[in-house]
Amino acid sequence: xxxxxxxxxxxxxxxxxxxxxxxxxxGPLAGPVAAAAVVLDPGRLPLGLNDSKVLTAARREALFExxxxxxxxxxxxxxxxxxxxxxxRAASLLAMRRAIEGLRSVPCAALxxxxxxxxxxxxxxxMLIKGDALSVSVAxxxxxxxxxxxxxxxxxxxxxxxxxxxxxxxxxxxxxxxALLHLGVSPHHRRSFRPVHNILLSADSQHIDSxx
Numbered sequence: 514x515x516x517x518x519x520x521x522x523x524x525x526x527x528x529x530x531x532x533x534x535x536x537x538x539x540g541p542l543a544g545p546v547a548a549a550a551v552v553l554d555p556g557r558l559p560l561g562l563n564d565s566k567v568l569t570a571a572r573r574e575a576l577f578e579x580x581x582x583x584x585x586x587x588x589x590x591x592x593x594x595x596x597x598x599x600x601x602r603a604a605s606l607l608a609m610r611r612a613i614e615g616l617r618s619v620p621c622a623a624l625x626x627x628x629x630x631x632x633x634x635x636x637x638x639x640m641l642i643k644g645d646a647l648s649v650s651v652a653x654x655x656x657x658x659x660x661x662x663x664x665x666x667x668x669x670x671x672x673x674x675x676x677x678x679x680x681x682x683x684x685x686x687x688x689x690x691x692a693l694l695h696l697g698v699s700p701h702h703r704r705s706f707r708p709v710h711n712i713l714l715s716a717d718s719q720h721i722d723s724x725x
Contacts, residue, residue: 516646518561518562518563519562519563519564519645519646519647519648519649519651519652520647520648520649521553521555521558521648521649521650522648523624523639523641523644523647523648523650524555524624524648524649525555527621527622527624527637527639528622530618530620530621531552531620531621531622531624531650532550532551532552532587532613532616532620532622532623532624532650532654533550533551533552533624533626533644533648533650533651533652533653533654534548534549534550534551534612534613534623534624534625534626534651535548535549535609535625535626535644535645535651535652535654535655535658536548536549536605536608536609536626536658537549537565537655537658537659537661537662538658538662538682538683539601539602539605540684540685541666541682541683541685541703542684542685542689542702542703542706542708542709543593543666543669543676543683543689543699543701543702543703544593544665544666544669544678544682544683544701545592545608545662545665546590546591546596546601546604546608547588547590547608547658547659547661547662547665548588548589548590548591548605548608548611548654549586549587549589549612549653549654549655549657549658549661550586550589550609550612550613550615550616550620550623551580551584551585551586551587551650551654551657552584552585552620552650553580553583553584553649553650553653554583554584557583557584558649559576559579559580559583559653561576562576562580562649562652562653563645563652564645564652564655565645565652565656565658565659565660566645566655566659568656570663573656573659574660576653576656577657577660577661580656584653585616586657587612587613587614587615587616588612588615588658588661589608589609589611589612589614589615590608590611591604591605591608591611593700593702593703595607596705597703597704597705600705601703601705602629606630606632607631609625609631610632610634612654613631613634613635614635619635619636620636621636621637622636622637622638622639623636623637623638623639624639624641624644624648624651625638625640625641625644625651626641626642626643626644626645626654626655627640627641627642627644628640662682663682666678666679666682667679669701673699673701675692675696676689676692676693676699677689677692683701685708690708693708693712694712697712698712698713
């Protein structure tokens, strides 16, 4: 049985101007984390909004353009350096706050996917677990963040070929892990993530042994 599509119920309960907020890129070994905040016009909702993970790449790309054409969109990032310094959870929340702050005007509330709310928001923050499957605004934010991040990873793949970022977006696939062992760690890898950290430790150990 197909699950119901997300709707505007949660937004309508909060006020006239609600931003949906979601991130993309918590799990990859490489690249920044992206976050988007989207304020939809309830009278101009794109058809087929859904959690980005259940949509095809082609459908995400089409909805990305449609969302930009009829909604207010803010996209923000947290860098690899910030991920390594803060941890991925804190960096994701930072990117979400930046996305909300980047909107043209302050929303009355932000519907935030998940069970954590960024500190220091300029508006009320409302957490919504599995929000991208329940709220059209959060679903729209998930699409914006996912498509934008995938585009960044494809661009980085052209600069650093061999890791397969154009197809794995930096996620720890078997091919990506094998490439890490073969090619080593790039400037865009998250050194605080265990698979990358372990390779760096091994390289340091080998360097010390060779100098004995």
